Amino acid sequence: MSSTSDQGRRDFLKKAAAATTTVTLAPGVVLHTLQAQAEPRTTPVTDKVRWGMLIDTSKCVEGCNDCVEACDQENGLDLVNKPEGADDALWERQRPQWIRHVKLKDNMTGRITNLVMMCQHCEFPPCVDVCPTGASFKRADGIVMVDRHICIGCRYCMMACPYKARSFIHADVAEKLTRAPRGKGCVESCNFCVHRLDNGQTTTACQDACKHQAIVFGDLKDPDSPVSKALKAYPSVQIRDDLKLNTGVRYTNI
C-alpha cells in the first residue's frame, strides 16, 4: 500500500543513502545509520560470496549508453585522453573500455539482440591461466582482477580472453581517481566496482545507472539475492558456454 508520498520519501532516502558515499554529512544526521554496513572491509574476502550478474537483453535498449557512461565516470575511464598525435580510428579501437555494446543478429530470422559485455568473471579464467607473472588473478569472492603492481604489460591475457574484456593503457594518464588507480603499461578490465564492494556497498555503477533494469548484480551463492532469484526464475545462458569457463555474468532472452 505505498502511497505516493511514501514513494517520494523512499526515493529521497535512496538518493540520500547514495549521497553519503560522496558527501560528508553534518554530524548527527540520522542518514548515517542507513549506511550502517557501508564500512570499509577489515577482514579478507572469502569464497562464501561469489559476485555475479544477470543481464536481460530484452530490456537493454538500443542507443542507450547509460551503463557505459556510469562505468567511465566511476572508474575514471573518462579521464583517459587520446595520446597526442594518435590516430582517431586507432584510439577508438584501443581506448580503455570496461563495458562494450554487442549487437547480435540472427541471420535466419533477422532478430536483433542488444547486450552489454564486460569481463565475465570466469570461474576458470583463461586470462589467469596465461598470465606469466601472476598479475591476473581471481579473488576469493570470484572477482577477476589485474594486480597492476605486478603486471608487466605483456598483454597475453588480452589475447586469451574470449570476450575482449581487457584494455591496455598505452600512455601516461594525467588525472586519476583515488578509487581507480591507473597507469601506462598495464592491462585492466571490469572489476565489478570492487572499491564499492570493499567499502560495504552492494551495487555496481552500471546497475545503478540502468533505468531499464537490464542489469541485476549480487551474490550468486546467496539463494535470496536478487540475482540468484532471477537466475532461478528465468532461463539464462553463458556466452560461449562451450568453453566451460563458468562465467559469473549470465544473459537472458538471447
Place this chain on the structure above:
Amino acid sequence: MTGKRSITLLAILVSSLFFGLGTAHAGEGVEGTAKADKLTSCVEPTPVMRRRHFEFIEHQRDLTVHQGIRGSKHSLAGCVDCHARRDASGKPVPVNAEGEFCNTCHEYAAVEFDCFMCHSTVPGEK
C-alpha cells in the same frame, strides 16, 4: 616521555628547514594546510614511519588488492589525504609536487618512487 619530546623537537627542526621559503603562490602548498600539520604523530611513531613507511604501504597494497581490505591505517590513500597541502586558493597540491611532502624527502634522499604513476596525488573523491 623523552621519545615524544625528541620527535617534537625533530619535527620543529625539520619544519624550520622548510619555513621561510617565501609566501606561497597559486599551485604552491601553504604551510599548515595539510591535515597532518594539525596532528602530533603519524599512524606510527615518526622514526618508524621514516624508516618503514614503504614496507607498510607495500604490505597494505597486497592486502587491499588481493583480500579487499580497505579500512587500514597503512593505506596510501590515507598518506595522500593527510599530507596533501592546499594552495592559496584552497586547491589541494599534489604530494609529489616540488617542495611537497613526498617530494622533499625523496628528492633529498635521491630515491625514486613509482606510486604516483598510477595513484592519485591529491585527496580522493569518496
